[in-house]
Amino acid sequence: MKDEGAFSAADVNNVVKSYSNKRVVNEVSFSLAQGEIFGLIGPNGAGKTTIIRMMIDIIKPDSGDIHILGKRISEDTKNRIGYLPEERGLYKKLTVLKTLTYLSALKNSNVENSRIEELLKRVDLLPHKDKKIEELSRGMGQLIQFLATIIHNPKLIILDEPFAGLDPVNTELLKEIILELRSQNKAIVLSTHRMNEVEELCDRILMIDRGRSVLYGRLVDIKKEYRNNSVFVDFSGRLDGLKGVTERRDKEKYSELFLDDKTTSKEILKQLMSREGEVRRFGLSTPSLREIFLKVVGRKQ
Amino acid sequence: MNKIILILKHEFAQSLRRKSYIIMTLAFPLLALAAIGVSQIIGGIGGPSEPDKIITVGYVDNTNSFINYTDQQGVTLTPQTSEEEAVNALLEGEISEYFVIPPDYVESGIINRFTTERELEPPGNTVAAIRDFLQSNLLEGQASQEISNRVKFPMALFSTVLDEAGQPTDEVGGFAAFILPYIFSILLLMAIFTSSGYVLQGLGEEKENRIMEILLSSVSPRQLITGKVLGLGAAGLLQMVFWLLSARLLIELMPSGISDIIGNLEIAPSFIILSLIYFILGYLLFAILMAGFGSIGATARESQQLSMVIIIPAALPLYAIYFVIENPQHIISQLLTYFPFTAPITVIMRLGIAEIPAWQLAISMAILVASIYFSLVLVAKIFRTFLLMHGKTPRLREIIRYLRRA
Numbered sequence: 001m002k003d004e005g006a007f008s009a010a011d012v013n014n015v016v017k018s019y020s021n022k023r024v025v026n027e028v029s030f031s032l033a034q035g036e037i038f039g040l041i042g043p044n045g046a047g048k049t050t051i052i053r054m055m056i057d058i059i060k061p062d063s064g065d066i067h068i069l070g071k072r073i074s075e076d077t078k079n080r081i082g083y084l085p086e087e088r089g090l091y092k093k094l095t096v097l098k099t100l101t102y103l104s105a106l107k108n109s110n111v112e113n114s115r116i117e118e119l120l121k122r123v124d125l126l127p128h129k130d131k132k133i134e135e136l137s138r139g140m141g142q143l144i145q146f147l148a149t150i151i152h153n154p155k156l157i158i159l160d161e162p163f164a165g166l167d168p169v170n171t172e173l174l175k176e177i178i179l180e181l182r183s184q185n186k187a188i189v190l191s192t193h194r195m196n197e198v199e200e201l202c203d204r205i206l207m208i209d210r211g212r213s214v215l216y217g218r219l220v221d222i223k224k225e226y227r228n229n230s231v232f233v234d235f236s237g238r239l240d241g242l243k244g245v246t247e248r249r250d251k252e253k254y255s256e257l258f259l260d261d262k263t264t265s266k267e268i269l270k271q272l273m274s275r276e277g278e279v280r281r282f283g284l285s286t287p288s289l290r291e292i293f294l295k296v297v298g299r300k301q
Numbered sequence: 302m303n304k305i306i307l308i309l310k311h312e313f314a315q316s317l318r319r320k321s322y323i324i325m326t327l328a329f330p331l332l333a334l335a336a337i338g339v340s341q342i343i344g345g346i347g348g349p350s351e352p353d354k355i356i357t358v359g360y361v362d363n364t365n366s367f368i369n370y371t372d373q374q375g376v377t378l379t380p381q382t383s384e385e386e387a388v389n390a391l392l393e394g395e396i397s398e399y400f401v402i403p404p405d406y407v408e409s410g411i412i413n414r415f416t417t418e419r420e421l422e423p424p425g426n427t428v429a430a431i432r433d434f435l436q437s438n439l440l441e442g443q444a445s446q447e448i449s450n451r452v453k454f455p456m457a458l459f460s461t462v463l464d465e466a467g468q469p470t471d472e473v474g475g476f477a478a479f480i481l482p483y484i485f486s487i488l489l490l491m492a493i494f495t496s497s498g499y500v501l502q503g504l505g506e507e508k509e510n511r512i513m514e515i516l517l518s519s520v521s522p523r524q525l526i527t528g529k530v531l532g533l534g535a536a537g538l539l540q541m542v543f544w545l546l547s548a549r550l551l552i553e554l555m556p557s558g559i560s561d562i563i564g565n566l567e568i569a570p571s572f573i574i575l576s577l578i579y580f581i582l583g584y585l586l587f588a589i590l591m592a593g594f595g596s597i598g599a600t601a602r603e604s605q606q607l608s609m610v611i612i613i614p615a616a617l618p619l620y621a622i623y624f625v626i627e628n629p630q631h632i633i634s635q636l637l638t639y640f641p642f643t644a645p646i647t648v649i650m651r652l653g654i655a656e657i658p659a660w661q662l663a664i665s666m667a668i669l670v671a672s673i674y675f676s677l678v679l680v681a682k683i684f685r686t687f688l689l690m691h692g693k694t695p696r697l698r699e700i701i702r703y704l705r706r707a
Contacts (some may be wrong), residue, residue, distance in 0.1 A: 088512075089509075090515075106304060106516070148515065
């Protein structure tokens, strides 16, 4: 992770947006670094898309300010962002090549055919370059939409529910490309309500509920903070009588041991090793993002 | 600016490929061509033989004073000795009809006509022939040939319009003055509505395609509307030019009578230039507003219903056409010239009749240009909010509240 000074891909500061006297986004702030994947996470209707639309200057915040790559949002910053909206489509009658050329031109970028072809090759769609969009399958269409998002080589890429409707093969392909983009030092925002889907990708997250920021930080830190003090154990011997265990839940293939505050997982493992039997599996129980979300929202309520 | 041109080019190219556009563009000249063909065929069946045929009309003269002038245009009148003879001649086809002049004709004026045809009203050429025949015989000996002819055609009317200084102007009056502005204003209205209708339709498609948000992530609503309106307007203008050129060719093909009338109508260059200016200004205003309606309506049908709000006032001058044509300088005609929705048609109507003072044109254009700019700003704001909403048309109250805050 980089220090605070390196945050520059996007700075969102105290942003507020209301519709018909209802606050859809309520004083949300966060920063985005180059070369990180940032999860914007929350249930449907939490305000994620509104935040994104404000970052791209499609709608104006009521108050607060937003900087993209160090500049106030303007028509110019639009050109440096790649945005894949949740509600997305393409011109049905246009060919793949013409679609990508037109959409990149609208970003003020003169993309060479070789770059378009290279990208099409990456997603195995080069043979379809002269087909009309309406002739493609839905999944192919979604890949073209994704390519249109990154075609002009933007520094900041915002993906709203990028995996919705994709089959597992294309989902994996997209994840690979997203990781490649991170290694090229791009800043990537992944917005989704399917929290578990992005868990493996995100470096940091902002969790939103009903327009408010409820959790913000590095994913590892959050997971550490919200970890239950418990371990998973698959042990062939006996598990009773372990020191520091307050509760034991036996599941089909393993048991979960809840520890008291003073006891660490290491001490439990030591005790098990000294017993007769084989430790087939031993692990820390880390809560999923969904579990954390439910915990945080429950606590706030 | 660069992006506006990109959108303009894209929209223009897309329109030309659209099936509905191609069909509309070709349909007008093809239908007209078909209509001309049909009229030629019908004319071929009934037309040319008609003037050659001379109708023979019998008459029974009970006053014994109607003898001369039996050869009228296309009609020959043959005296019959009695009504029985006349009936026989009619049944045998020697005459096509007959009429009886009663003894007290000069006092009563009654003429009894007999025919075997069922008809709505007596054919005009026969009636004219009978009238001329009676008139000429009545006047014979009473008046000179000149007087007699003058009684038949008492006047050939020529009107001259005088300006403030009492000098004759070269303005035309009468039929041409009425028909030209009428046809042109309807054409203008049609052209403005068809072209701005493309904007409504195009936005509906983009809403359906869900490409709108992708576009708005690259360009501003104002750039998008401007590019779209100009691109589709260029396509609309091209369609108009195609129609006008094909109309020019079609006139050549028309039966000589009609093409003579149209060919003789002189259209001043200033009229064409002003028509073009008002087409462009009118189109811009309506197209931008249509874009607004397109973004508010949840479906194309709803958008169309909403657009009636501006279509009805635009068509208003058509209902006031008699008034405007008869009182081109009246204050109401002037107000219709200034009101942006009615300005294009009113100006065209008034131009056909009389010159419009330059200052009035200047005010009218200035108001139109200002309205166009104002609409663009307003619609861009509406666009930002409502275009991204799917499935629900907002209430008027919501729109007003939003605009007030924005």
